[in-house]
Amino acid sequence: MISPIILPLIAGLLCFLLNRRTFAIALAAAVANLLAVCFLTYQLLLFGPMRCHMGGWQPPLGITLRSDGPAVLMLLMTAVTGLAITVYARGYFSHRILNLRQATQHQEQQRYFWPLWMLLLAGLNGLFLSNDIFNLYVTLEIIAIAAASLAALSGKPASQLASFRYLLVSLLGSLTYLLGVVFLYRSCGILDLDILQHHVANGPGIRAALALMSIGLLLKTALVPLHFWLPPTHANALAPVSVILSGLVVKGSFYLLFRLWFEIFTQLITPSALNFMGTLGAVAILWGAVQAMRQHRLKLMVAYSTVSQLGYLFIAFPLSRIDESIQVWSIVIFMALGHACAKSALFMVAGAVFLHLGHDRIKDLNGVRASLPIPVFAYGIAGVSLMGLPPSAGFIGKWLLLTSSLTSSQWWWALVIITGSLLAMIYVFRVMSRFFVIPEDYSVTTSAPLSPLLEWPALIMALISLFLGLAASWPMKILATGNTALTQVFPGGLP
């Protein structure tokens, strides 16, 4: 269970220390990470949820790692997306070094990208596996610092400003979360999540702790109206970094928020609190979609689309405990997995388009499909998942949301979801139509051909998001296994 954390950690250290063969180290770590997570899934299906005590010290004193259904699924998402990002980043940087001016600047960027990315991956895996609220704070900080440094890597003035704002907002979120942890420790005296589940009672201190931790995590997950930092940061970063930020980083803090609300503090949440989160989510969907339609640059449009899609995750709050037959986590997992794959594909396509054309203005993207067939195909398929058409994972998530809202007579959420899907269709097709219209004076631009490393990861991620809906029984099975009452303790800290 510790190897998803330790392997990228060592890889990051080695990438920083040695200056050569960084891609080989990073690729090896990403592949090993994926294999370790697959093995962990297999063990979960065999043995059920597991705990691993670090250093052999039992809770409440020691720190435990926990693997159960949702954690393993998020780890899988991170591992697969991480492998795609690693391959894509290699293609991206090689293309820039070989074909564009200022090669030394691009080489410097590449040199620092690998250690930062590997350490971020270690932090993400640590977040998904951890079972101790203070350890979660440290992993949140690792992710924040690595993400801010990666966001500033591109060197553009806009990206420096956006990264500075992101770092400050992230730090504010972490501090608020830490204040919540302090209140919780004052009330209960325990830092371990499992024991906290039984000790949490309805008191003012605990409510304050939940409120503070939620606000901190909402800042990090960019829910409207706290989303102001997200579009500039994601749009002005390098393409692989945008994929990392949109696909993985925002999911980490959301996962923590959902887990806190629905597993630890379950007694405290009132229907009005759930409806409040749902309302903010609805506003996010509509606002993000409207802003996405108004953008002139492809990357800004995709960034606002992230704001919109995160709203779906929050609409799941009032709709997750309605039906006893579906799992609490199922809506969130499908939406998160689908969004991670689709958004990665979109940002990878945006990066490929930028490298090919030198700009990403939407109105000048005419006829790109002639020279970049694979990225355009990937864009279309990813758009299918964003819009929520069958058989994609986005469809499964929206289907679960719609059925929940209709069976519980909360039909207004269904209206918002359908409107959101229609708006998503508008902004996806706005760009798609540009891709396919070839103007009369079109000539194929003579620039260097894109390496397959840039095109194929986008297509593969898009196809995964499409076919995840067909294979929907697998995540459901993992979720069902992972939430039983039996837990096994593995002192050896399974690899």
Place this chain on the structure above:
Amino acid sequence: MKTEKKSIRRIRNRGKRLDAWQLLLLFLLLCLTTVLGTIIWTMPENTSGLTDAVARLQEQSGVESPVTAVLLNFRGYDTLLEVMVLLLAVIGAWSLAKAPFSGQAADTGPVQMGVVRLLVPLMFLVAAYLVWQGSHLAGGAFQGGAILGAAGVLLLVTELLFLPAIPALPLRIGLVFGPLLFVVIALFCLCLTGHLLGYPEQAAGGLILLIETACAISIGLTLASLFAGGHPEDDHPQSVNPTEHSDKEEWP
């Protein structure tokens, strides 16, 4: 006309009075503070935290100071991640800019040079003592590392000539040495006792001291590098000659 009046009022008000939004913010924050304050005031004092658990297992930890025991033994995994945070900050700092050394000899007077010559070795000594003392009194890797960092800052402020010429590889080795040793010992303990960071009971004190020393050196170098503010000159790999130049180079 209206915007002019508003901007004039804002210029006149700068630093003196708060406008409407800021007053609203002040009011909201006061409400928040009173709410949280009353919660703290009325919170019961009955929880003893984890004091008893620590006191019970103290002898098994290999050190006498409870804080060091918690930091490096019971919750050592947190410390491992925290050392990575420091390293991340350095990598981020290096990725942003080159370390701005002025390049010319600074005009240091005899008093400054004398102070530096006296203080820096003393600081090294105090840092070593703090690291060793961490096992039974307040001290440890971070405290010693902070003193070492301060020594580095003193050297940087004096703008000694040998500093820009420090090659990158020893610096990187020094920075990574602490975290890497920590991870190696953690894995070593995994092989020995079957738990990550589960020190064998006889060797716990010695292993903790080893980790603390390595981390103190790395932390000192980290803090000094953060103060230097950028990467050293020879940090990136050899530049490859680009084969073609493209005319359309915008900001990437």
Place this chain on the structure above:
Amino acid sequence: MITTLLYSMTGLLLFAMGLFTLFIHSHPLRKILAVNVMSTGVFLIMVATAYKPMPLGNIDPVPHAMVLTGIVVSVSVTALALLLACRVQETSNLDLLERKKQARIPEESRR
């Protein structure tokens, strides 16, 4: 009891003051300092949690360990934020110069 309350209230006040300054002032250095003050406030509350009056026994070491970790994280983030603020300053200056140059060229060509 009174000691704990005193430290906790001071920490809370510091947190609130830092939060206010973070929103009000626009200078990057002020914002970074405000965040530092906020984190000091949070650590103060944490240390107050660990306090036990002398006759009762030892202090609670876990909040102390948390504060140590928090201070280290705070230092790293402050350093990174300061360097980013410097970069923002540099690049915005360069950007301004670049734009001024580009604005001057069409003027000259028009003449």
